[in-house]
Amino acid sequence: MDQDWSKSHNGIMLCTFEQTRELMPEVMPMLDELIPHLEHDIDEYVVDVKIHMLMPGEYPCIPNWHLDFVPRDKDRKKIPSQITGDKMYLWVSGAPYTEFKKDPVKIETGEFTWTEFTQRDLHRGVKSEIHTWRCFIRVIPKKFIHPGTLNVGTVRRHTQVYIEEPDLFRW
Numbered sequence: 313m314d315q316d317w318s319k320s321h322n323g324i325m326l327c328t329f330e331q332t333r334e335l336m337p338e339v340m341p342m343l344d345e346l347i348p349h350l351e352h353d354i355d356e357y358v359v360d361v362k363i364h365m366l367m368p369g370e371y372p373c374i375p376n377w378h379l380d381f382v383p384r385d386k387d388r389k390k391i392p393s394q395i396t397g398d399k400m401y402l403w404v405s406g407a408p409y410t411e412f413k414k415d416p417v418k419i420e421t422g423e424f425t426w427t428e429f430t431q432r433d434l435h436r437g438v439k440s441e442i443h444t445w446r447c448f449i450r451v452i453p454k455k456f457i458h459p460g461t462l463n464v465g466t467v468r469r470h471t472q473v474y475i476e477e478p479d480l481f482r483w
């Protein structure tokens with residue numbers, strides 16, 4: 313599939329499948345293939361999408377080893393004892409691909425390959441080596457959403473990149 317991601321908006325923030333179908337129909341071919349592989353009922357998940365316009369030297373996500381969606385208390389303090397083994401699912405349209413400390417399980421859903429991971433799987437962002445438009449889709453159990461997260465169920469208005477060499481960037 314050859315989707316032109318430069319035509320998409322920034323993405324969506326933790327939307328139900330129904331909201332996703334309405335706000336970002338172009339990611340439904342990947343999601344529709346994943347649905348039969350989900351561990352729980354479709355209503356127990358939300359979808360996160362980020363579209364990045366990347367230049368060489370830019371990271372689309374946190375470049376340091378980290379975990380996604382570790383439970384936190386209301387002061388944002390991590391509560392590792394509340395980590396569950398519930399699966400999250402990840403798909404990206406092309407390089408740079410997220411690097412996992414331990415090789416994650418891949419799911420071949422048909423036309424697409426999804427990555428399965430949990431709150432215990434350390435991973436980090438990888439630097440882009442090319443100019444590219446990159447689509448990132450993550451499917452998360454709804455119960456992972458932190459109570460303080462803003463703009464759940466809406467179109468994304470902002471997408472950040474991470475850099476380590478400011479001198480690389482000039483017009």
Ligand SMILES: [Fe+2]
Nearest residue numbers: 373378379380
């Ligand atoms: Fe992450």
